[in-house]
Amino acid sequence: MKLIFERSVPGRKTEYIPLPDVPCPEPEFERRGTKLRLPELSEVQVDRHYTELAGETRGVNGGFYPLGSCTMKYNPPMAEVCAALPGFADVHPLQTDESIQGCLEVMDMTERILAEITGMDAMTLQPAAGAHGEFTGLLLIKAFHRSRGDTLRRKILVPDSAHGTNPASAAMAGFEVVNIPSDSRGYVDLEELKKRLGPDTAGLMLTNPNTVGLFDPQISEITRAVHEAGGLNYYDGANLNAIMGIVRPGDMGFDVVHVNLHKTFATPHGGGGPGSGPVGCKAFLSDFLPGFRVRGEKELKRENAASRIGDVRSFGGNFTVVVKALAYLLSIGREGVPRTASNAVLNANYLMHRLRDVYPMAFDQTCMHEFVITLEKLREETGVSAMDIAKTLIDYGMHPPTMYCPLIVHEALMVEPTETESRETLDAAADAFRDALEQARLHPEEGHLRPLTTRIRRPDEVRAARKPVIRYDFGD
Amino acid sequence: MSIYVPNTDREQQEMLEACGFQSFDDLYALIPEELKRKEALDIPEGKPEMEVRQLLQEMAGKNRVYASVFRGAGAYRHFIPAIVGSVTGKEEFRTAYTPYQAEISQGLLQSIFEYQTDICELTGLAASNAGVYDGATAAAEACEMCRDRKRSKALVSASVDPKILSVVRTYAFGRDAEVVLIPERDGVTDLDALQGMLDDATACVLIQQPNYYGCEENAARTAEIAHSAGAKLIMSCNPIALAVMKTPGECGADIAVGEGQPLGMPLQFGGPYLGFMAADEKMTRRLPGRIVGETTDMNGERCYVLTMQAREQHIRREKAGSNICSNEALCALTAAVYLAAMGPEGLRSVALSCHANAHYLRNALSQAGLRPLHDRPFFHEFVTQADRAELVPEILQALDREGILGGLDLGEGRMLWCATEMNRRASMDKAAQIVKEVLCR
CATH class of the missing domain: 3.90.1150.10 (Aspartate Aminotransferase, domain 1)
Structure with a gap:
């Protein structure tokens, strides 16, 4: 495919704005001396270029996308229509409270619903993504300990199965990361956890269900142990889709949570963002929440708490993502929240059930919203890796599952079908998985060459990283 | 209620039984009974699309849109050409995940590579990432890029947008790093004061161009002063102004950041917006977040992949320079389409x-x-x-x-x-x- 710069023809343009109807003084500021080499195109070319690029991009609304831990569920277009309403799209963030009552109502209502689902007392919608929420939540924990003059609590405990953002967020919040091993069942090793707790413990970060797709039944004991040591419990809401409406983080002993509106609440991932990572907390932490709080009954207004940690981004957050999540929440509602969760769990178990006789499961038991396959043995026997199987699935028209995650499972494929897939889609996926395995055993050498059906096959990543070319070379 | 679960109750029951379960309760057998929610959540009941849209329309109607x-x-x-929304509304771009599977993501990857080129062109710097949350977090991440063991202090001009300052301070609170305000004089950064404030612990100087009051800063002089003390210069820029003003590259800045919202994104009450970041070649590997690079595939075809991932959280965990994972990819695409149209x-x-x-x-x-x-x-x-x-x-x-x-x-x-x-x-x-x-x- 041609790059947009390679389609450029000097002089081509479309006029979008009129000439000013006021005098045009010569700018007094220092002018740029370098030529600005943006592409010069007619609008038709722009349209066709991006249509071609879209043709080599895969979205969840176009097909099955079982990326483990990413919750790639269907994104209802109805939410887009709501977010694009001029009353939301054309509102300046620095207007008066009185002129943005509708925005504040959206935020207030969303905060209340999310607080109820997570069992928290207060929320902020300011964080722009899940990792941003983690950072925010950890700063609340830091601010809490600081406010009590407790400066020794510098350690955050993180299970070894955790997503990479957990330790990275802890480091950004100034904490030392202590890894907690998992036991042979995939749960937190409780004895090892207790050994690491002490007067230096600031808190624990946990997902439950965890990254191998299991609900840790020791959860109350875990959170109690952390509280007894003087630490706080942080709930990473990455896997909330499995349990919403069934059990609440707040009832499991968590003090702070973040949720991902772009996973659990069906807002689109946009090729990597924008997301939104609201953070909820128990009442004793609420004055530390960043950004403004929505207050008032009839007349809503924005207020900054005196002891807030500041702002984690400008303005109130990814507002129109919040609008989309609210539209989704109002659609599925009270009955739909637990039904969504239980169908996500059912679909995962159904697909796992259709695969478990041929694919070895890392933990062969009832799973939550996702399950993890381990292909260590296949690799030993045939040389075909988890990546080879993932790439083979592309030839069956599927987006592959998440590869090599979590790191504690060797040759891992993590599969999360979500509740929005029909039985026939799951059946077809199961057939594809089984056939891919059979092909791997019959023609192992072909496995390394997969996918066979795409224009681009197996890019050289080492070369890309060693000699980075990260912008177009205009050749002058 | 619209719940977006395609399977009927009967199909669900059949699927449960196929797996050897009697009911949905069996799926949650591992969750201790005392933790399970007994009563329904106290949230509104589900509604069909017509009602949901009416409700949201009503809320939108309570906001004032100014002529x-x-x-x-x-x-x-700013004016947003219709082509921008038409492209970014395409289902493939809108509902894709991060392009980790390069074979089926070439379109998205190439669009990011083109975006990175646009940002390099605007700023006059060598390397751009795929973007971060907004202009303020871009400035905060840029300060992080400049910090090391010896130098951790950021000097921020008082003529920088207070919202940016607030976010820089919050990020610094995380890293236990110092942020000191450079006074403003007659609407611009007081460069005499700056000279006296620089020391061996100063990692960077952050100014805004044009600054919060709209005035032009003497960025080239600021760069000289910062560099003479071994500190880096970060410029937070308006991307529309970059079309006509002396670029950060020409001024000698080490990092340029800014709020990308003017490039085709509506005001939408503050977000989603886009933080753009570009750096001098020497600092490429300190850039946070995703970066797309060009390479070749097994048949020698030119193609694009996410690259230099050894910087990022999913590889480096607590040693990563930033925790960023989800960014604002669709907003970066918006900016690229806007720039291509314009x-x-x-x-x-x-x-x-x-x-x-x-x-x-x-x-x-x-x-x-x-x-x-x-x-x-x-x-x-x-x-x-x-x-x-x-x-x-x-x-x-x-x-x-x-x-x-x-x-x-x-x-x-x-x-x-x-x-x-x-x-x-x-x-x-x-x-x-x-x-x-x-x-x-």
Whole structure:
């Protein structure tokens, strides 16, 4: 495919704005001396270029996308229509409270619903993504300990199965990361956890269900142990889709949570963002929440708490993502929240059930919203890796599952079908998985060459990283 | 209720039984009974699409949309060609995940590579990432890029947007790093004061161009001063202004960041927006977040992949420079489509139109009795001074009644105004007339 710069023809343009109807003084500021080499195109070319690029991009609304831990569920277009309403799209963030009552109502209502689902007392919608929420939540924990003059609590405990953002967020919040091993069942090793707790413990970060797709039944004991040591419990809401409406983080002993509106609440991932990572907390932490709080009954207004940690981004957050999540929440509602969760769990178990006789499961038991396959043995026997199987699935028209995650499972494929897939889609996926395995055993050498059906096959990543070319070379 | 679960109750029961379960309860057998929620959640009941849309429409109707906007201060109303929304609304771009599977993501990857090139062109710097959450977090991440064991202090000009300063401070609270304010003099960074503040612990100097008050900073001189003390210069820039103003690269900045919202994103009450980041070649590997690189595939075809991932959280965990994972990819695509539609000539026209309108508005307001506070070159924002602080709310209310959003009240009778290509002479004359009437009362 041609790059947009390679389609450029000097002089081509479309006029979008009129000439000013006021005098045009010569700018007094220092002018740029370098030529600005943006592409010069007619609008038709722009349209066709991006249509071609879209043709080599895969979205969840176009097909099955079982990326483990990413919750790639269907994104209802109805939410887009709501977010694009001029009353939301054309509102300046620095207007008066009185002129943005509708925005504040959206935020207030969303905060209340999310607080109820997570069992928290207060929320902020300011964080722009899940990792941003983690950072925010950890700063609340830091601010809490600081406010009590407790400066020794510098350690955050993180299970070894955790997503990479957990330790990275802890480091950004100034904490030392202590890894907690998992036991042979995939749960937190409780004895090892207790050994690491002490007067230096600031808190624990946990997902439950965890990254191998299991609900840790020791959860109350875990959170109690952390509280007894003087630490706080942080709930990473990455896997909330499995349990919403069934059990609440707040009832499991968590003090702070973040949720991902772009996973659990069906807002689109946009090729990597924008997301939104609201953070909820128990009442004793609420004055530390960043950004403004929505207050008032009839007349809503924005207020900054005196002891807030500041702002984690400008303005109130990814507002129109919040609008989309609210539209989704109002659609599925009270009955739909637990039904969504239980169908996500059912679909995962159904697909796992259709695969478990041929694919070895890392933990062969009832799973939550996702399950993890381990292909260590296949690799030993045939040389075909988890990546080879993932790439083979592309030839069956599927987006592959998440590869090599979590790191504690060797040759891992993590599969999360979500509740929005029909039985026939799951059946077809199961057939594809089984056939891919059979092909791997019959023609192992072909496995390394997969996918066979795409224009681009197996890019050289080492070369890309060693000699980075990260912008177009205009050749002058 | 629309629940987006395709399988009927009967199918669900059959699927449960196929797996050897009796009911949904069996799926949650591992969750201790005492933790399970007994009663339904206290949230609204589910509604069909028609009702949901009516409800949201009602809420949107409670917001005021102004016919004329003369307020910027970090969020700008510009014209957005229809092609922008048409491209970014495509299902493939909108509902894709991060392009980790390169074979089926070449379109998205290439669009990011093109975006990175655009940002390098605008800033005059060598390397760009795929973007971060917004302009303020971009500035905060840039400060992180400059910090090391010996140097951790960030000097931030008082003429930087206070929202950026607030976020820089929050990130610094995380890293236990110091942030010190460089005083402002006559609307710009006080460079004499800066000289006395630099020391061996200073990692970077952060200024904004044009700054919060709209004024042009002497960025090239700031770069010299920062560099002479071994510190880096970070410039937070307006991307439309970059079409016509001396670039960060030409000024000698090490890192350029900024709020990408003016490049095709609506105001939407503050987000989603886009933080763009570009750096000098030497700092490429310190850039946070995703970066797309060119390479070849097994058949020698040119293609694109996410690259230099050894910097990132999913590989480096607690040693990563940043925790960023999800970014604002669709907003980066928005910016790229906007720039492709506008082209170099179009973007320059937008910039010069903003400049012309802002100068006209400042004159008109000045003649109406609101005098300009600073006498410096400016782009599309400026500050006025009213004789008495009480006049400001009166002016704003009078404008409001006519569907005009006036400048931002900065306190002490000062107002921060903005004009873009969206403002026409008639609306500016009208605003000035209203101001005049208030002042003559």
